Amino acid sequence: MAVCVSVFHKCRRLPSTLLNLRPLVLNLNAQSTRTFCTTKALAARKYTEQHEWVDVQGTIGTVGVTDYAQNALGDVVFAQLPEPDSELNQMDDCGALESVKAASELYSPVSGTVTEKNKDVEETPALINQSPYEKGWLFKIKLSKPEELDALLDEAGYENHLKNTGH
Protein backbone atom coordinates (compact mmCIF):
# COMPACT_ATOMS: atom_id res chain seq x y z
CA MET A 1 0.00 0.00 0.00
CA ALA A 2 1.53 3.26 -1.01
CA VAL A 3 0.56 5.74 1.59
CA CYS A 4 2.29 8.97 1.90
CA VAL A 5 2.78 10.34 5.26
CA SER A 6 4.54 13.62 5.08
CA VAL A 7 1.26 15.49 4.79
CA PHE A 8 -0.63 13.57 7.39
CA HIS A 9 0.77 15.10 10.55
CA LYS A 10 -2.03 13.82 12.69
CA CYS A 11 -0.83 10.26 12.20
CA ARG A 12 2.57 10.49 13.80
CA ARG A 13 1.44 8.28 16.64
CA LEU A 14 0.57 4.68 16.25
CA PRO A 15 -3.22 4.59 16.02
CA SER A 16 -4.84 3.44 19.24
CA THR A 17 -6.79 0.64 17.54
CA LEU A 18 -3.55 -0.99 16.49
CA LEU A 19 -2.16 -0.69 19.99
CA ASN A 20 -5.30 -2.28 21.36
CA LEU A 21 -4.91 -5.21 19.04
CA ARG A 22 -1.37 -5.97 20.07
CA PRO A 23 -1.97 -7.88 23.31
CA LEU A 24 -4.42 -10.14 21.54
CA VAL A 25 -1.93 -11.10 18.86
CA LEU A 26 0.92 -11.58 21.31
CA ASN A 27 -1.33 -13.74 23.40
CA LEU A 28 -2.14 -15.92 20.41
CA ASN A 29 1.53 -16.42 19.75
CA ALA A 30 2.24 -17.35 23.33
CA GLN A 31 -0.56 -19.84 23.32
CA SER A 32 0.66 -21.52 20.18
CA THR A 33 4.09 -22.11 21.69
CA ARG A 34 2.77 -23.47 24.92
CA THR A 35 0.30 -25.93 23.48
CA PHE A 36 2.49 -27.01 20.57
CA CYS A 37 -0.19 -26.03 18.10
CA THR A 38 1.20 -25.74 14.59
CA THR A 39 2.23 -22.17 14.04
CA LYS A 40 0.31 -22.19 10.77
CA ALA A 41 -3.01 -22.71 12.49
CA LEU A 42 -2.47 -19.72 14.70
CA ALA A 43 -0.11 -17.78 12.50
CA ALA A 44 0.00 -14.14 13.40
CA ARG A 45 -0.65 -11.49 10.88
CA LYS A 46 2.38 -10.48 8.81
CA TYR A 47 3.10 -6.99 7.51
CA THR A 48 4.93 -5.22 4.69
CA GLU A 49 6.76 -1.93 5.01
CA GLN A 50 4.19 -0.58 2.56
CA HIS A 51 1.49 -1.12 5.17
CA GLU A 52 -0.28 -4.19 3.84
CA TRP A 53 -1.05 -7.11 6.12
CA VAL A 54 -1.59 -10.76 5.28
CA ASP A 55 -3.19 -13.33 7.55
CA VAL A 56 -2.61 -16.91 6.44
CA GLN A 57 -4.94 -19.79 7.30
CA GLY A 58 -3.73 -23.00 5.67
CA THR A 59 -2.67 -22.01 2.16
CA ILE A 60 -4.98 -19.01 1.81
CA GLY A 61 -3.83 -15.56 2.83
CA THR A 62 -6.25 -12.71 3.50
CA VAL A 63 -4.80 -9.34 2.55
CA GLY A 64 -5.67 -5.86 3.76
CA VAL A 65 -4.09 -2.55 4.69
CA THR A 66 -3.11 -1.60 8.20
CA ASP A 67 -4.92 0.76 10.50
CA TYR A 68 -2.02 3.15 10.11
CA ALA A 69 -2.47 3.08 6.32
CA GLN A 70 -6.21 3.73 6.38
CA ASN A 71 -5.66 6.59 8.79
CA ALA A 72 -2.96 8.12 6.62
CA LEU A 73 -5.06 7.75 3.47
CA GLY A 74 -8.15 9.37 4.93
CA ASP A 75 -11.61 8.47 3.68
CA VAL A 76 -11.33 5.85 0.96
CA VAL A 77 -13.83 6.61 -1.80
CA PHE A 78 -12.99 3.82 -4.25
CA ALA A 79 -11.34 0.42 -4.00
CA GLN A 80 -9.92 -1.17 -7.15
CA LEU A 81 -9.17 -4.78 -6.22
CA PRO A 82 -7.51 -7.65 -8.12
CA GLU A 83 -9.88 -10.02 -9.92
CA PRO A 84 -10.17 -13.65 -8.77
CA ASP A 85 -7.86 -15.98 -10.73
CA SER A 86 -5.25 -13.27 -11.33
CA GLU A 87 -1.76 -14.49 -10.68
CA LEU A 88 0.39 -12.14 -8.65
CA ASN A 89 4.03 -12.00 -7.80
CA GLN A 90 5.10 -10.62 -4.48
CA MET A 91 5.02 -6.79 -4.57
CA ASP A 92 3.08 -6.69 -7.84
CA ASP A 93 0.96 -3.61 -8.27
CA CYS A 94 -2.48 -5.22 -8.08
CA GLY A 95 -5.00 -2.45 -7.52
CA ALA A 96 -5.50 0.96 -5.99
CA LEU A 97 -7.27 2.69 -3.17
CA GLU A 98 -8.53 6.15 -3.90
CA SER A 99 -8.99 8.62 -1.10
CA VAL A 100 -9.66 12.30 -1.51
CA LYS A 101 -7.94 13.03 -4.81
CA ALA A 102 -5.07 10.54 -4.41
CA ALA A 103 -4.91 7.09 -5.96
CA SER A 104 -2.55 4.87 -3.96
CA GLU A 105 -1.24 1.71 -5.52
CA LEU A 106 -1.89 -1.56 -3.78
CA TYR A 107 0.82 -4.25 -3.65
CA SER A 108 0.48 -7.94 -2.99
CA PRO A 109 2.51 -8.96 0.07
CA VAL A 110 2.86 -12.51 -1.27
CA SER A 111 2.90 -14.42 -4.57
CA GLY A 112 -0.06 -16.57 -5.55
CA THR A 113 -3.45 -16.72 -7.22
CA VAL A 114 -6.29 -14.47 -6.13
CA THR A 115 -9.22 -16.60 -4.96
CA GLU A 116 -11.66 -13.91 -3.86
CA LYS A 117 -12.04 -10.15 -3.60
CA ASN A 118 -14.09 -8.40 -0.95
CA LYS A 119 -17.17 -7.23 -2.82
CA ASP A 120 -18.48 -5.48 0.29
CA VAL A 121 -15.43 -3.23 0.22
CA GLU A 122 -16.00 -2.49 -3.47
CA GLU A 123 -19.57 -1.50 -2.59
CA THR A 124 -18.66 0.36 0.59
CA PRO A 125 -15.00 1.44 0.56
CA ALA A 126 -15.48 3.12 3.95
CA LEU A 127 -15.23 -0.38 5.48
CA ILE A 128 -11.46 -0.05 5.00
CA ASN A 129 -11.48 2.95 7.31
CA GLN A 130 -13.97 1.49 9.77
CA SER A 131 -12.56 -2.02 10.07
CA PRO A 132 -9.18 -2.43 8.34
CA TYR A 133 -8.43 -5.86 9.89
CA GLU A 134 -11.85 -7.46 9.68
CA LYS A 135 -14.66 -6.24 7.43
CA GLY A 136 -12.23 -4.15 5.42
CA TRP A 137 -10.07 -7.01 4.11
CA LEU A 138 -9.33 -6.61 0.39
CA PHE A 139 -8.64 -9.97 -1.25
CA LYS A 140 -7.74 -13.59 -0.58
CA ILE A 141 -4.82 -15.26 -2.26
CA LYS A 142 -3.66 -18.89 -2.53
CA LEU A 143 0.02 -18.69 -1.68
CA SER A 144 2.44 -20.12 -4.24
CA LYS A 145 5.55 -19.30 -2.22
CA PRO A 146 4.69 -19.61 1.49
CA GLU A 147 8.36 -19.11 2.32
CA GLU A 148 7.92 -15.43 1.44
CA LEU A 149 6.08 -15.03 4.73
CA ASP A 150 9.32 -15.52 6.66
CA ALA A 151 10.76 -12.30 5.31
CA LEU A 152 7.66 -10.22 6.14
CA LEU A 153 7.45 -8.24 9.36
CA ASP A 154 5.68 -9.53 12.42
CA GLU A 155 3.60 -7.30 14.66
CA ALA A 156 6.59 -6.04 16.64
CA GLY A 157 8.68 -5.59 13.51
CA TYR A 158 5.98 -3.54 11.84
CA GLU A 159 5.56 -1.42 14.91
CA ASN A 160 9.30 -0.83 14.95
CA HIS A 161 9.19 0.08 11.28
CA LEU A 162 6.55 2.72 12.01
CA LYS A 163 8.65 4.07 14.86
CA ASN A 164 11.85 4.11 12.84
CA THR A 165 10.30 5.91 9.94
CA GLY A 166 9.07 8.63 12.23
CA HIS A 167 5.39 7.75 12.50
Next chain:
Amino acid sequence: MNVFRNSYLLLPYHRIKIRRLGNMNSYNPVSIIATRSITDDVSKKSVFVSKSTNIFENLALEDWFYKNFDFENQSLLFMWVNTPCVVIGRHQNPWLEVNLKNLSQNNVFLSRRNSGGGTVYHDQGNLNCSFFTSRVRYNRKSNLETICGSIRSHWNLNLTISPREDILFDSYKVSGTASKLGHRNAYHHCTLLVDVDSSLLHQMLNVHELGIQSNSTPSVRSPTMNLKACCPEISVDEVIHILGCYYIKNSPLCCQGFDFVTPSEENFPGLDLIKQSFSAWQWIYGKTPSFSVCCPIGDQSSEVKIQVLNGKIERLHFQDVTVGKQDALKLSTLLVNQKLDSELHDVISNGNVFGTMGEDRFSKLKEILLALCLTSV
Protein backbone atom coordinates in the same frame (compact mmCIF):
# COMPACT_ATOMS: atom_id res chain seq x y z
CA MET B 1 18.65 9.01 -24.65
CA ASN B 2 18.21 12.45 -25.98
CA VAL B 3 15.54 14.06 -23.90
CA PHE B 4 17.09 17.44 -23.61
CA ARG B 5 17.00 20.18 -26.14
CA ASN B 6 19.63 22.10 -24.22
CA SER B 7 21.16 19.10 -22.60
CA TYR B 8 24.62 20.59 -22.30
CA LEU B 9 23.23 23.03 -19.77
CA LEU B 10 22.54 20.21 -17.39
CA LEU B 11 25.38 17.83 -17.87
CA PRO B 12 27.75 19.02 -15.15
CA TYR B 13 25.45 18.10 -12.27
CA HIS B 14 22.51 16.51 -13.83
CA ARG B 15 23.14 12.90 -14.57
CA ILE B 16 19.86 11.10 -14.47
CA LYS B 17 19.94 7.57 -13.22
CA ILE B 18 17.07 5.65 -14.69
CA ARG B 19 15.85 2.78 -12.66
CA ARG B 20 13.27 0.35 -13.85
CA LEU B 21 10.17 0.68 -11.75
CA GLY B 22 6.64 -0.42 -12.48
CA ASN B 23 5.69 -3.01 -15.01
CA MET B 24 6.95 -1.90 -18.38
CA ASN B 25 7.61 -5.41 -19.54
CA SER B 26 7.77 -4.45 -23.14
CA TYR B 27 10.83 -2.37 -23.06
CA ASN B 28 14.40 -3.04 -22.33
CA PRO B 29 15.79 -0.77 -19.64
CA VAL B 30 19.36 -1.54 -20.64
CA SER B 31 19.08 0.67 -23.67
CA ILE B 32 18.56 3.77 -21.60
CA ILE B 33 20.49 3.05 -18.47
CA ALA B 34 23.58 5.02 -17.73
CA THR B 35 22.85 8.02 -19.85
CA ARG B 36 22.94 10.21 -16.82
CA SER B 37 22.57 9.79 -13.11
CA ILE B 38 21.60 12.22 -10.46
CA THR B 39 23.89 13.02 -7.61
CA ASP B 40 22.78 12.34 -4.07
CA ASP B 41 21.52 15.78 -3.22
CA VAL B 42 17.79 15.77 -2.48
CA SER B 43 17.60 19.44 -3.30
CA LYS B 44 18.20 18.72 -6.98
CA LYS B 45 15.29 20.08 -8.91
CA SER B 46 14.63 19.99 -12.61
CA VAL B 47 12.02 21.58 -14.79
CA PHE B 48 10.78 19.89 -17.95
CA VAL B 49 8.29 21.52 -20.30
CA SER B 50 6.57 19.39 -22.91
CA LYS B 51 6.70 20.53 -26.50
CA SER B 52 3.60 18.50 -27.26
CA THR B 53 0.02 19.71 -26.82
CA ASN B 54 -1.47 16.24 -27.25
CA ILE B 55 -3.13 14.97 -24.06
CA PHE B 56 -2.24 11.33 -24.75
CA GLU B 57 1.43 12.11 -25.39
CA ASN B 58 1.62 14.23 -22.28
CA LEU B 59 -0.13 11.71 -20.03
CA ALA B 60 2.18 9.04 -21.46
CA LEU B 61 5.28 11.09 -20.74
CA GLU B 62 4.10 11.79 -17.21
CA ASP B 63 3.57 8.08 -16.69
CA TRP B 64 6.98 7.35 -18.23
CA PHE B 65 8.69 9.64 -15.71
CA TYR B 66 6.75 8.01 -12.89
CA LYS B 67 7.73 4.51 -13.96
CA ASN B 68 11.31 5.10 -15.06
CA PHE B 69 12.91 7.86 -13.07
CA ASP B 70 14.35 7.41 -9.65
CA PHE B 71 13.15 10.34 -7.56
CA GLU B 72 14.78 9.28 -4.35
CA ASN B 73 17.24 12.14 -4.49
CA GLN B 74 15.72 14.35 -7.09
CA SER B 75 12.51 16.26 -7.77
CA LEU B 76 10.98 17.24 -11.06
CA LEU B 77 8.41 19.78 -12.12
CA PHE B 78 6.91 18.77 -15.45
CA MET B 79 4.71 21.40 -17.13
CA TRP B 80 2.42 20.69 -20.05
CA VAL B 81 -0.41 22.27 -22.00
CA ASN B 82 -3.04 20.51 -24.12
CA THR B 83 -5.36 21.32 -26.98
CA PRO B 84 -9.03 21.03 -25.90
CA CYS B 85 -9.71 17.83 -23.99
CA VAL B 86 -11.55 16.49 -20.98
CA VAL B 87 -9.60 14.46 -18.44
CA ILE B 88 -11.41 12.18 -16.01
CA GLY B 89 -9.99 10.62 -12.83
CA ARG B 90 -8.80 6.99 -12.70
CA HIS B 91 -11.99 5.64 -11.12
CA GLN B 92 -14.58 7.84 -12.76
CA ASN B 93 -17.48 7.18 -15.09
CA PRO B 94 -17.35 9.29 -18.30
CA TRP B 95 -21.09 8.72 -18.92
CA LEU B 96 -21.73 10.44 -15.57
CA GLU B 97 -19.14 13.17 -15.82
CA VAL B 98 -18.93 14.27 -19.43
CA ASN B 99 -21.35 15.45 -22.10
CA LEU B 100 -20.26 12.92 -24.71
CA LYS B 101 -22.42 14.45 -27.42
CA ASN B 102 -20.93 17.92 -27.07
CA LEU B 103 -17.51 16.33 -26.81
CA SER B 104 -17.65 14.63 -30.22
CA GLN B 105 -19.39 17.59 -31.86
CA ASN B 106 -16.55 19.88 -30.80
CA ASN B 107 -13.75 17.40 -31.54
CA VAL B 108 -12.63 17.49 -27.95
CA PHE B 109 -10.58 14.47 -26.79
CA LEU B 110 -11.62 12.46 -23.77
CA SER B 111 -8.91 10.84 -21.66
CA ARG B 112 -8.55 9.00 -18.37
CA ARG B 113 -5.57 9.74 -16.15
CA ASN B 114 -3.94 7.45 -13.63
CA SER B 115 -4.46 9.63 -10.58
CA GLY B 116 -7.60 9.97 -8.50
CA GLY B 117 -9.92 12.94 -8.27
CA GLY B 118 -12.50 14.53 -10.53
CA THR B 119 -13.06 15.64 -14.10
CA VAL B 120 -11.35 18.68 -15.62
CA TYR B 121 -11.46 20.46 -18.95
CA HIS B 122 -8.15 21.53 -20.52
CA ASP B 123 -7.30 23.82 -23.37
CA GLN B 124 -4.28 25.91 -24.22
CA GLY B 125 -5.26 28.45 -21.58
CA ASN B 126 -4.72 25.84 -18.89
CA LEU B 127 -1.32 24.88 -17.48
CA ASN B 128 -0.73 21.43 -16.02
CA CYS B 129 1.96 21.07 -13.41
CA SER B 130 3.17 17.62 -12.31
CA PHE B 131 5.39 17.57 -9.23
CA PHE B 132 7.42 14.35 -9.00
CA THR B 133 9.16 13.25 -5.81
CA SER B 134 9.88 10.07 -3.96
CA ARG B 135 6.86 8.79 -2.06
CA VAL B 136 8.49 9.77 1.19
CA ARG B 137 9.02 13.38 0.15
CA TYR B 138 5.59 13.77 -1.51
CA ASN B 139 4.06 16.98 -0.17
CA ARG B 140 1.04 18.37 -1.91
CA LYS B 141 0.70 21.44 0.25
CA SER B 142 4.26 22.54 -0.40
CA ASN B 143 3.77 22.20 -4.17
CA LEU B 144 0.64 24.32 -4.04
CA GLU B 145 2.49 26.88 -1.94
CA THR B 146 5.18 27.01 -4.62
CA ILE B 147 2.55 27.84 -7.23
CA CYS B 148 0.87 30.46 -5.05
CA GLY B 149 4.23 31.94 -4.10
CA SER B 150 5.41 32.24 -7.68
CA ILE B 151 2.17 33.89 -8.84
CA ARG B 152 2.21 36.25 -5.88
CA SER B 153 5.84 37.14 -6.49
CA HIS B 154 5.23 38.33 -10.02
CA TRP B 155 1.60 39.36 -10.31
CA ASN B 156 0.74 40.17 -6.72
CA LEU B 157 -2.37 37.97 -6.81
CA ASN B 158 -3.50 36.71 -3.46
CA LEU B 159 -4.14 33.02 -4.05
CA THR B 160 -5.12 30.78 -1.15
CA ILE B 161 -5.20 27.02 -0.61
CA SER B 162 -8.54 25.49 0.37
CA PRO B 163 -8.95 22.59 2.83
CA ARG B 164 -9.59 20.37 -0.25
CA GLU B 165 -6.20 21.52 -1.52
CA ASP B 166 -7.55 23.51 -4.42
CA ILE B 167 -6.08 26.92 -5.19
CA LEU B 168 -8.64 29.69 -4.79
CA PHE B 169 -8.90 33.32 -5.75
CA ASP B 170 -11.71 35.06 -3.86
CA SER B 171 -13.39 31.69 -3.20
CA TYR B 172 -13.30 30.78 -6.92
CA LYS B 173 -11.26 27.74 -7.85
CA VAL B 174 -8.34 28.43 -10.22
CA SER B 175 -6.67 25.04 -9.84
CA GLY B 176 -7.65 21.42 -9.21
CA THR B 177 -5.35 18.82 -7.72
CA ALA B 178 -4.90 15.03 -7.90
CA SER B 179 -2.15 12.55 -6.97
CA LYS B 180 -0.74 9.13 -7.65
CA LEU B 181 1.23 7.37 -4.94
CA GLY B 182 3.36 4.33 -5.67
CA HIS B 183 5.90 2.25 -3.85
CA ARG B 184 8.89 4.52 -4.44
CA ASN B 185 7.65 7.37 -6.58
CA ALA B 186 4.74 9.73 -6.33
CA TYR B 187 3.40 12.64 -8.23
CA HIS B 188 0.97 15.39 -7.54
CA HIS B 189 -0.41 17.17 -10.55
CA CYS B 190 -2.68 20.14 -10.78
CA THR B 191 -4.32 22.38 -13.32
CA LEU B 192 -3.98 26.16 -13.37
CA LEU B 193 -6.74 28.03 -15.15
CA VAL B 194 -5.01 30.97 -16.79
CA ASP B 195 -7.22 31.70 -19.77
CA VAL B 196 -9.52 28.75 -20.40
CA ASP B 197 -12.56 28.97 -22.69
CA SER B 198 -15.14 28.69 -19.93
CA SER B 199 -18.13 28.31 -22.25
CA LEU B 200 -16.61 25.16 -23.75
CA LEU B 201 -15.68 23.99 -20.25
CA HIS B 202 -19.34 24.19 -19.21
CA GLN B 203 -20.58 22.55 -22.41
CA MET B 204 -18.29 19.58 -21.91
CA LEU B 205 -19.10 19.05 -18.27
CA ASN B 206 -22.83 19.73 -18.48
CA VAL B 207 -24.18 16.20 -18.36
CA HIS B 208 -27.62 14.89 -19.32
CA GLU B 209 -28.98 12.72 -16.56
CA LEU B 210 -29.22 9.13 -17.78
CA GLY B 211 -30.14 7.55 -14.46
CA ILE B 212 -26.77 5.88 -13.91
CA GLN B 213 -26.11 4.11 -10.64
CA SER B 214 -22.47 3.63 -9.77
CA ASN B 215 -19.97 3.87 -6.96
CA SER B 216 -17.37 5.55 -9.18
CA THR B 217 -15.59 8.59 -7.78
CA PRO B 218 -17.87 11.62 -8.20
CA SER B 219 -16.53 15.03 -9.20
CA VAL B 220 -17.04 17.86 -6.74
CA ARG B 221 -18.30 20.74 -8.83
CA SER B 222 -16.97 24.15 -7.86
CA PRO B 223 -17.23 27.64 -9.32
CA THR B 224 -14.06 28.38 -11.27
CA MET B 225 -12.39 31.45 -12.70
CA ASN B 226 -9.44 32.29 -14.92
CA LEU B 227 -6.40 34.09 -13.51
CA LYS B 228 -6.67 36.32 -16.58
CA ALA B 229 -9.98 37.68 -15.24
CA CYS B 230 -8.24 39.25 -12.26
CA CYS B 231 -4.92 39.92 -13.97
CA PRO B 232 -5.29 40.75 -17.68
CA GLU B 233 -1.54 40.70 -18.41
CA ILE B 234 -0.97 37.09 -17.30
CA SER B 235 -0.29 34.34 -19.88
CA VAL B 236 0.45 30.61 -19.78
CA ASP B 237 3.93 31.09 -21.23
CA GLU B 238 4.79 33.62 -18.56
CA VAL B 239 3.47 31.39 -15.79
CA ILE B 240 5.66 28.54 -17.10
CA HIS B 241 8.67 30.82 -16.94
CA ILE B 242 7.93 32.36 -13.54
CA LEU B 243 6.85 29.12 -11.85
CA GLY B 244 9.76 27.14 -13.31
CA CYS B 245 12.32 29.66 -12.07
CA TYR B 246 10.63 29.97 -8.69
CA TYR B 247 10.62 26.19 -8.27
CA ILE B 248 14.30 25.81 -9.07
CA LYS B 249 15.43 28.90 -7.18
CA ASN B 250 13.84 27.56 -4.05
CA SER B 251 16.54 24.93 -4.12
CA PRO B 252 20.04 25.89 -2.96
CA LEU B 253 21.27 25.41 -6.51
CA CYS B 254 20.69 28.21 -8.91
CA CYS B 255 18.52 28.01 -11.95
CA GLN B 256 20.06 25.65 -14.50
CA GLY B 257 17.56 26.31 -17.26
CA PHE B 258 14.55 24.37 -18.41
CA ASP B 259 14.39 21.39 -20.68
CA PHE B 260 11.84 21.52 -23.43
CA VAL B 261 11.15 17.88 -24.18
CA THR B 262 9.47 16.14 -27.09
CA PRO B 263 7.51 13.08 -26.03
CA SER B 264 8.75 10.66 -28.67
CA GLU B 265 9.69 6.99 -28.73
CA GLU B 266 13.20 7.97 -29.70
CA ASN B 267 13.65 10.13 -26.62
CA PHE B 268 11.71 7.91 -24.22
CA PRO B 269 11.86 4.23 -25.22
CA GLY B 270 8.54 2.56 -24.51
CA LEU B 271 6.55 5.79 -24.74
CA ASP B 272 4.53 4.78 -27.83
CA LEU B 273 3.09 1.80 -26.04
CA ILE B 274 2.02 3.91 -23.06
CA LYS B 275 0.50 6.45 -25.42
CA GLN B 276 -1.44 3.73 -27.21
CA SER B 277 -2.89 2.42 -23.99
CA PHE B 278 -3.90 5.93 -22.85
CA SER B 279 -5.69 6.52 -26.18
CA ALA B 280 -7.47 3.14 -26.28
CA TRP B 281 -11.22 2.77 -25.82
CA GLN B 282 -10.47 -0.08 -23.41
CA TRP B 283 -8.71 2.36 -21.10
CA ILE B 284 -10.86 5.48 -21.48
CA TYR B 285 -14.27 3.80 -21.33
CA GLY B 286 -13.39 0.20 -20.51
CA LYS B 287 -11.83 1.08 -17.15
CA THR B 288 -15.06 2.59 -15.88
CA PRO B 289 -16.13 0.99 -12.59
CA SER B 290 -19.18 -1.22 -13.12
CA PHE B 291 -22.46 0.68 -13.28
CA SER B 292 -26.10 0.16 -14.11
CA VAL B 293 -28.80 2.18 -15.83
CA CYS B 294 -32.54 1.76 -15.24
CA CYS B 295 -34.78 2.45 -18.25
CA PRO B 296 -38.54 2.71 -18.03
CA ILE B 297 -40.50 0.59 -20.47
CA GLY B 298 -43.94 1.47 -21.80
CA ASP B 299 -46.07 3.36 -19.28
CA GLN B 300 -43.14 3.39 -16.86
CA SER B 301 -44.61 0.81 -14.51
CA SER B 302 -41.98 -1.57 -15.81
CA GLU B 303 -38.27 -1.15 -16.28
CA VAL B 304 -35.13 -2.83 -17.47
CA LYS B 305 -31.81 -2.53 -15.72
CA ILE B 306 -28.74 -2.49 -17.96
CA GLN B 307 -25.62 -3.65 -16.14
CA VAL B 308 -22.32 -2.48 -17.59
CA LEU B 309 -18.92 -3.96 -16.79
CA ASN B 310 -15.69 -2.81 -18.48
CA GLY B 311 -17.75 -0.63 -20.84
CA LYS B 312 -19.69 -3.67 -22.10
CA ILE B 313 -23.31 -4.57 -21.41
CA GLU B 314 -22.94 -7.46 -19.01
CA ARG B 315 -26.61 -8.32 -18.64
CA LEU B 316 -30.15 -7.01 -18.82
CA HIS B 317 -32.38 -7.42 -15.84
CA PHE B 318 -36.12 -7.15 -16.45
CA GLN B 319 -37.84 -6.02 -13.29
CA ASP B 320 -41.14 -7.80 -13.93
CA VAL B 321 -42.86 -10.04 -16.42
CA THR B 322 -44.62 -7.39 -18.50
CA VAL B 323 -41.81 -7.70 -21.02
CA GLY B 324 -42.53 -10.86 -22.98
CA LYS B 325 -39.95 -13.61 -23.14
CA GLN B 326 -39.47 -13.10 -26.86
CA ASP B 327 -38.80 -9.39 -26.54
CA ALA B 328 -36.45 -9.99 -23.62
CA LEU B 329 -34.55 -12.55 -25.68
CA LYS B 330 -34.34 -10.23 -28.68
CA LEU B 331 -32.97 -7.43 -26.53
CA SER B 332 -30.47 -9.69 -24.81
CA THR B 333 -29.23 -11.10 -28.11
CA LEU B 334 -28.82 -7.61 -29.48
CA LEU B 335 -27.15 -6.06 -26.46
CA VAL B 336 -25.43 -8.46 -24.09
CA ASN B 337 -21.63 -8.56 -24.38
CA GLN B 338 -21.62 -5.54 -26.68
CA LYS B 339 -19.36 -2.57 -26.11
CA LEU B 340 -21.14 0.76 -25.70
CA ASP B 341 -19.54 2.22 -28.82
CA SER B 342 -20.34 3.57 -32.27
CA GLU B 343 -20.72 0.05 -33.69
CA LEU B 344 -23.56 -0.73 -31.29
CA HIS B 345 -24.96 2.75 -31.94
CA ASP B 346 -25.22 1.90 -35.66
CA VAL B 347 -26.75 -1.50 -34.99
CA ILE B 348 -29.42 0.05 -32.76
CA SER B 349 -30.24 2.98 -35.00
CA ASN B 350 -30.10 1.13 -38.35
CA GLY B 351 -31.25 -2.35 -37.35
CA ASN B 352 -34.92 -3.28 -37.09
CA VAL B 353 -34.98 -5.04 -33.72
CA PHE B 354 -36.70 -2.14 -31.98
CA GLY B 355 -39.11 -1.79 -34.92
CA THR B 356 -40.29 -5.37 -34.55
CA MET B 357 -40.98 -4.96 -30.84
CA GLY B 358 -43.28 -1.97 -30.92
CA GLU B 359 -41.00 1.02 -30.93
CA ASP B 360 -43.16 3.20 -28.66
CA ARG B 361 -42.91 0.94 -25.68
CA PHE B 362 -39.16 0.72 -25.92
CA SER B 363 -38.48 4.24 -27.18
CA LYS B 364 -36.96 5.43 -23.90
CA LEU B 365 -34.69 2.38 -23.78
CA LYS B 366 -33.55 3.04 -27.33
CA GLU B 367 -32.90 6.70 -26.55
CA ILE B 368 -30.83 5.86 -23.48
CA LEU B 369 -28.85 3.17 -25.31
CA LEU B 370 -28.05 5.55 -28.15
CA ALA B 371 -26.87 8.16 -25.64
CA LEU B 372 -24.68 5.56 -23.91
CA CYS B 373 -23.12 4.57 -27.23
CA LEU B 374 -21.81 8.07 -28.01
CA THR B 375 -18.31 7.00 -27.13
CA SER B 376 -15.58 7.75 -29.59
CA VAL B 377 -11.81 7.80 -29.38
